[in-house]
Amino acid sequence: MSGRYVVKVVALALLLLNLLSGCSDTGSPLTVASFKWPGYESLFLAQREGWLDQRGIRIVEKKSATEVVTALAAGEVDAATLTLDEVLRAREQGIALQVVMVFDESAGSDALVTRQPLTSLAALRGLRIGVETSAVGALMLHKILEEAGLHEADVELLDSAIDQQVELWNSGKVDALITYEPVLTQLLNQDAHRLYDSRRAPGLIVDVLAVRSGQASSHRNHLRALTGAHFKALQRLRINPQDTAYRMAGHLGLTGRDVLEALRGMQLPDLAVNRKYLVDDGHVVESARDISALMLRGHLLSRQADLTGLVSTDYLPVE
Numbered sequence: 001m002s003g004r005y006v007v008k009v010v011a012l013a014l015l016l017l018n019l020l021s022g023c024s025d026t027g028s029p030l031t032v033a034s035f036k037w038p039g040y041e042s043l044f045l046a047q048r049e050g051w052l053d054q055r056g057i058r059i060v061e062k063k064s065a066t067e068v069v070t071a072l073a074a075g076e077v078d079a080a081t082l083t084l085d086e087v088l089r090a091r092e093q094g095i096a097l098q099v100v101m102v103f104d105e106s107a108g109s110d111a112l113v114t115r116q117p118l119t120s121l122a123a124l125r126g127l128r129i130g131v132e133t134s135a136v137g138a139l140m141l142h143k144i145l146e147e148a149g150l151h152e153a154d155v156e157l158l159d160s161a162i163d164q165q166v167e168l169w170n171s172g173k174v175d176a177l178i179t180y181e182p183v184l185t186q187l188l189n190q191d192a193h194r195l196y197d198s199r200r201a202p203g204l205i206v207d208v209l210a211v212r213s214g215q216a217s218s219h220r221n222h223l224r225a226l227t228g229a230h231f232k233a234l235q236r237l238r239i240n241p242q243d244t245a246y247r248m249a250g251h252l253g254l255t256g257r258d259v260l261e262a263l264r265g266m267q268l269p270d271l272a273v274n275r276k277y278l279v280d281d282g283h284v285v286e287s288a289r290d291i292s293a294l295m296l297r298g299h300l301l302s303r304q305a306d307l308t309g310l311v312s313t314d315y316l317p318v319e
Contacts, residue, residue, distance in 0.1 A: 029058045030222035032209075033068045034081040035162070036061075038181050038262045039104035039207045041248045042233035043081070043226070048247075051229045056222050064161035065135035072097075078215040079223075083136040084206040084284065085291050088305045096213040099284055100315040101227045102277050106205035108265030110136070110180040111197035112144055113187050118195050121148030127175040130160040130168050136205060137178045139291070142298030143201055144178070181262040182252045189258075197265075203287045204294075207266075213309070220315060228317035231271050237263070271316060278311040285310060 034040045046052050047059050060077055062068045065086065072080045073095060082090070087097050118124070121144060131137040145151060160168050165183050168174055169192070176195070179187060188194065198205050209230075211223065237244045245259040252259060269277060277283040285307055292305035 029056050030079065030215075030219040030226065031058045031060055031077040032079045032081070032226065033060045033062055033071045033077040035064055035068055036182060036252055037081070037207070038109065038248070038252060038259060039106075039266055039268070040081045041252060041259075042103070042230040044251055045233050045244075045248055046226075046229035048251075051232060052225065057226055063163040064132065066132060066161045069135060072212075078219060079209060079211040082208060082210050083139075084208055084288055085136055085139045085295060085300070087208065087210050087310075088288060088292055088295065088301060090210075091310075092301055092303075092305065097210040098213045098216055098309060099208045099210050099278065099311045100216065100223060100313075101209040101230065102269050102274055102284060103207040103209065103230065104266040104268050105203065106180070106198040106207070106266050107202065108197045108199045109184065109262055110140055110178075110205050111184050112140070112176060112178050112195050113184070113192035114176040114195050115192070116175070117193045121196060122150065124148055124176065125150060125154050126156075128156045128158060128173065129176045129178065130158045130165060130174040131178040132161050133157070133159045135161075136180075138300055139204065139295065139298070140178050140198075140201075142300065143204060143294065144196055146294075146297070147196075147200075181265065182254050182258070185254055185258050185262055199265075203283075203290065206284065206287050206291075208284070211315070216312070216315060223315035224317050227315060231317065234268055234270060237268075271319070274316055275313050278313045278316070280311065282311065 034043055043059050060071065062071060068080050068082065069086055069090065071077050072090060081103065087099060090097055131141050158174055162179065162183055165177055165179055166186055169177060169187055177187065209227065216223065241260060242256060246256040249256045249259050254262065288305065288307055288310060292301060295301040296304060
C-alpha cells in the first residue's frame, strides 16, 4: 500500500468521524462567554436542562460584562453575549465580530438608582456614581449626563463591575449606581430609588450574541443549535411563564416573581423578528448607527463605526 493511499484513507476516516460525531469543521466546541442578565438566562437554562450538546457548545460563565469583554479580547472564547455598543467598541479595537442574534432590547431593566430620592438628573451634580465604565455602563452614563446637561467633571465616578455593585452600595461609598438586572431588583428591594431607566432611551441597549467572524462559519451548526435553544426558552416562557421563571430564578438570585418583573423590562424578539432585525438595512444596523453617533460624542469611539458585515441571519435556526 503506497504512502499516498494511506494518507487518503486516513483523511477519509477523519472526515467520516467528524460527520458521525456531529462536530464542527474545527473539531472543537463553540465557547461562549456570558454572565448573569435575565436576557441571557436562556443559555444557562438550556445548559441546565440538557438542550445543548456539551461536547459541541460550552457556556463559560463570567462575573461581569467586563470579564466577558476581556475573555473575548484575549481570544479565550469564540463568541459572547454583549450589548451592541460593546460590539462596536470591540470592532474598533480590532476584534472582528458579527452579530448573529438579538436577545433583547432593554426597556427598563437598566437603570440609575440613587440613595436619596431626587427630582431631576441635574441633582446628580457633585454625587458619587458607581458605574461599570468598561462596558455598557459607560454608554448609559454618557446618555444620562447628556440629558442632565452635566459633564463627567461634575460628578465623582467610581468604576464598579456589576458583581461588585451590591457590596459597593452597602458600604455607603456611592450616592448612585448605574446598574441592571438582577442587581437592579436587589437594590430596589433594599433602599434604592429609581431615577432613570432605559425606557427613556429606546434602542440604546440592545443585547446580542456576537461571534468572531473567523469562527462563525466553522461553527454554523453549533450556532444554530445555540440560537435554537434560546428561542425554545422564549417559547417555554410564553407558554408557562411561572415555571420557566422559577427555573431561571435560582441562578439569577431572584424569586420567580422578580424574574418575571425583570423580563417585563425588556423586549424579547422572536425568531421572525430576529430575521427582520439582522439584515443590512434592519433595526440592528440602524440602532448601531445611532449608538455609534452617541458614543462618538461621548469619546467612547474615536470615529464613526464601520458597520460593514455587522449582522447575519445565517446562524439562526432553520424553521
